Amino acid sequence: MSSTSLPLTRRSLIGSSLALAALPLPAFAQNPAPLDPHSAAVLALFEPSAGPAGRAAFHAERLSSAGQQRWPLTRFDKVFGEIADLSGGFDFVAADRRGATLWLTVRARRQQVERTLRVRIDREDVTRIFDILASPTPTPFVGPLPQGAIAPADLPALVASRITFSAMRDEFSGVCRVVAPSGEVAYEAAFGLASRGSQVPNTPATRFHLGSADKSFTALLVAGLVAEGRLTFDTPLAEVLPDYPNADFARACTIRHLLSHAAGLGALFNRPGYDGDKPYSRVAELLPSFAAEPPAFAPGSSAAYSNEGFVVLGAVAERITGESWYDLLDRHVYRRAGMQASGHFLHQQLPERVAVGYRYHQDDHLGLSPRQPNDDFRGYRGNSCGGGYSTVADMTAYLRALRDGKLLDRALLGQMVVQQPGGLGEYGLGFMAEPLAEGRTLIGHGGGGPHSGVDGMNGIIWETGWAFSVLGNYDAPFAGTIADDIAAMLARLPG
Structure with missing residues (x-):
């Protein structure tokens, strides 16, 4: 990482109960501290043994009517079947429920990498799921973001904490610059590589x-x-x-x-x-x-x-x-x-x-x-x-x-x-x-x-x-x- 921070005015800126779906549950679901029903059902969906029949059952019994419209069965079976085949299934790591969103952290058995699944619970029927985001999802930032007024002197440290959180997880490669109304650079930092083949790092001069x-x-x-x-x-x-x-x-x-x-x-x-x-x-x-x-x-x-x-x-x-x-x-x-x-x-x-x-x-x-x-x-x-x-x-x-x-x-x-x-x-x-x-x-x-x-x-x-x-x-x-x-x-x- 490279970074630059210039002074500003001479100061450094530095739920509900739900019966489990009739899908085969992985062995770890029998843990004395059981998973919540949504988490267990989603993990079971990705078991390779679930197959097309298990995915069809999930589609019919777990997705809400709005979710079924969002995910037609043919596409649902294709996408989640490909995920199951590539991953070999997932093991549970952690779950974090935030309102109608369940952030489910899992580890792919074949690649042994962790990913976070964003599961959106239907607002009209909390016993059913509206969507499972089938794309790489950033790890939710665990550091609290300020809710009140921020002093300019505190901004660089806040920005650095947020962006470093993602860069350390290999979820960001690039450059960030923040400029004050005066035109002074309050924060600038580069992360990752512009070219992996030649090991050229990103810098503030890199074109994206x-x-x-x-x-x-x-x-x-x-x-x-x-x-x-x-x-x-x-x-x-x-x-x-x-x-x-x-x-x-x-x-x-x-x-x-x-x-x-x-x-x-x-x-x-x-x-x-x-x-x-x-x-x-x-x-x-x-x-x-x-x-x-x-x-x-x-x-x-x-x-x-x-x-x-x-x-x-x-x-x-x-x-x-x-x-x-x-x-x-x-x-x-x-x-x-x-x-x-x-x-x-x-x-x-x-x-x-x-x-x-x-x-x-x-x-x-x-x-x-x-x-x-x-x-x-x-x-x-x-x-x-x-x-x-x-x-x-x-x-x-x-x-x-x-x-x-x-x-x-x-x-x-x-x-x-x-x-x-x-x-x-x-x-x-x-x-x-x-x-x-x-x-x-x-x-x-x-x-x-x-x-x-x-x-x-x-x-x-x-x-x-x-x-x-x-x-x-x-x-x-x-x-x-x-x-x-x-x-x-x-x-x-x-x-």
Whole structure:
């Protein structure tokens, strides 16, 4: 680990009873201190001897009706059968019930590694289970997070305690930076390796894959066109892209729908026509992969996170200006914010100091086997929906420039950083907008996902100016979970 902490104002900142399911229970369940029924049933579910019949019985008898809808039987059998086969079953380590959530720590018999299962108990019927999270889950932080006001001098030690807790468990590899409203660095530290093959450590200068954080850049470019009077947030897509393949959709969809994830477009990467390794120089070249397909829902009738919507927005910016999205980004965001280390690099031409992402295999649902490099995930190049590279210094500089009005008129920006009626929850127009403590709002954007080797969050407390960036080269949600706790701390600091 490497770390830096600069002074601020010359001070160092340093339940209920339930009959057991008719599934075979492992021998250790006969311990004189018996497991609670939910824990015992979940452990029995993962016994290889349970087989398809045992999983079907669990599905019918243990899952609530809402849980059965969340987990159709075919998918339930496949996912939990693969976990049982890979692990050889689990032995109980510990259980921690927090409200409707049961955190069940177990040890895989074959790999002898510990994992924490998040079991969500149904709120309507506490005798049944709503969900078992089938992805690697961060170990719940055992150190108490402050509930009251925090003094700036106490912040570095609090952040260090939280992030070291995860790094020591190999649940975080990356860099964290926290910047005070004055611009001074309150905390900065690096953990883990940028490259395991060559044993290169992460440092504050390491560039990380940003995932979807680029969406906020795209939103700014579009808003700049609004400021110039070249379109409005409520302009129909058909007015800008009259040749859009799905004409009915283009007439019904507005720029606001696209920015707030309310257009009905999809994730892009699972489209049959999408080839992530195909070269392109303009974002508009990606439209044929999906633009002729019908939307999942009528624009404005619902909301769902969409990469394709921001590809369309990138194409809109290119059509109006005649320039590539990449050139627009460089001139209007990177240069104005002083982001000298950032860029959308070609996969085969990565510069120095780029972290290799490490991910669990798609079929390794709980992360039982070692992480592998994510070379096959990155594709040819990032674009207007995500995939750029940056450092924690560049991202905190970006957030400060954003709040200071250097990238967009403050009045117009104010429209973008509030939650949109009918849009994605806790989301504005291209920005996450999450209320925290009273009178404190987190504005920014994160990126990454399970089995990607990419995870991070960049945010600023809008009312005070405390900013942070947590960028990692492991799968989500590990860095994002740390970022949630850091944001909660910053929300308790004075302006």
